[in-house]
Amino acid sequence: MELDEIRHAISDTDQQLLSLLAKRRQLALAVADAKLAQNKPIRDQKREQELLVSLINQGKPLGLDAQYVTRLYHVIIEDSVLQQQAKIQGQLNGTHAPAVRVAFLGGQGSYSYWATQKYFTRRAERIIEQGCDSFNEIVQAVETGHADYALLPIENTSSGSINEVYDLLQHTRLSIVGELTHPIAHCLLGLPGTDLSKIRQVCAHPQVIAQCSQYLQGLSQVKIEYCDSSSDAFNRIKQQQDPTIVAIGGEEGGQLYGLEVLTRDLANQKDNVSRFIVVARKPVSVAKAIPAKTTFIMYTGQQPGALVDALLVLKQHGISMGKLESRPINGNPWEEMFYVDVFANINDYAMTRALEELNKITKFIKVLGCYPSEDIEPTQVVTN
Structure with missing residues (x-):
């Protein structure tokens, strides 16, 4: 086959894959209705594990290695779970x-x-x-x-x-x-033909600058210009048409403004x-079939052991905490408000009781929301 013929065959195959993926998504949404009718949780990791093992075994005689099949289906399974959650939440809340x-x-x-x-x-x-x-x-x-x-x-x-x-x-x-x-994925972006050795200014949002601080420390004689957003930085480069000024942001976003990538992977951490x-304006209810998170803030006061006592309430009710963040209270020097994320539905009995007890031992507590968790951890399989 000639190169053009091979490429045409690949395009036809890609079209078939897209059609099959769309069909699979529709079937996954039908599964959501069935699970809801039977009061079953959206996520069934035993079923996912069995599916992955079966697919890996089917892929071997076709020349598809286990890692390839697993990575591909992790993406497909995550999409299915999130699509199902969104559908059920929409039906429950009319959103x-x-x-x-x-x-x-x-x-x-x-x-x-x-x-x-x-x-x-x-x-x-x-x-x-x-x-x-x-x-x-x-x-x-x-x-x-x-x-x-x-x-x-x-x-x-x-x-x-x-x-x-x-x-x-x-x-x-x-x-x-x-x-x-x-x-x-932070990239350094500039006008087409920009010479990296001649840049004199980098435009980026303050958070982006913080995330790329190690890379920026290696640039000498370069001015840092703070912007309201990455898109603001891109627009400045486009408007000024100065090849000595560059921006930090995402590749896809930069392309919308006619910018090209000069350097990739600028973040301090590889997995950024x-x-x-x-x-x-209004809270939502989270279906029992969906893993939920609840976020609340509390002020425990400054007495010794106050925070420990509050956290023990969560432990006693079997509630797992995902995050604890402290912030100063405006107008109250040296006093702090605590933000807490827990893996629980606010309508669960344990969470209701925990909040009742926390109301008694804290000086202030406010629920910021209960919402579906989108932490979709990939199901792991052991292969030979």
Whole structure:
């Protein structure tokens, strides 16, 4: 076969694969209805393990190695689980809509933009995008009814917690209704033909700069310019048309502005992932079939052992804690508010009792939201 013929055959095969993947997704959604009717949990890791072993064995005579099959189906299984969760949550809360208005940081091409697309394409036919210049503006858009949802980055594996967002949660009446994690791949981007040895300015969001601090320390005589978002940085390069000015951001976002990649993998950590939360004016109920998280804040006071006593309440009720974050209380020097993530549904008996007890021993407690957990840990299989 000639090269063009081979490429044409590959394209035909890819089209068939896409059609089969779409069919598989529809079948996975039908499974969600069946599980809900039988009151079964969405995730069945024993079934997943059996499926992976079977697929690995089927792939061997076809020349497909176990690692290839496993990595491919981890992605497919994760998609199936998240699609099923979104469908059930939509039915329970009546939140599936033809269009949703979503406020996020930056414009098209920012990391928050891509995370918005990733989360809401499972929940609405159309996303009405509302790019904002600050976290405060994002929250206000939902509080005033100009947006239905807000998407906010809350922590990153390289730079840690985003304190400004935690502080906003302390005062808003909005509820956390969802979460997602999104891989962040930082690249140095510039105009086509940019000479790396001649750059004199790097534009990026402060969080991006923190996540790439080690790389930036190696650049001498280069000015760091803080931007409102990655898309803002891209737009500055496009508008100024100066080959000595570059931006840090995602490759896909940079392409929207006609920029090309100069260097990849700039983050301090190899696995650079951001966690985002979704907030809305009303809380949601989480179906029993779906793993849930509950986030709350509490002020324990400054008496010795107060925090330990509060955490013991969670332990006594068998509630696992995912995160504990402290933030200073504005106007109260040396006093702190604690943000707590737990793996529990707020309607579970154990969680209800735990909150009742915490109300008695803390000076202040506020539930920020109960929402579906999107921590989809890949099912592991042992192969020979």
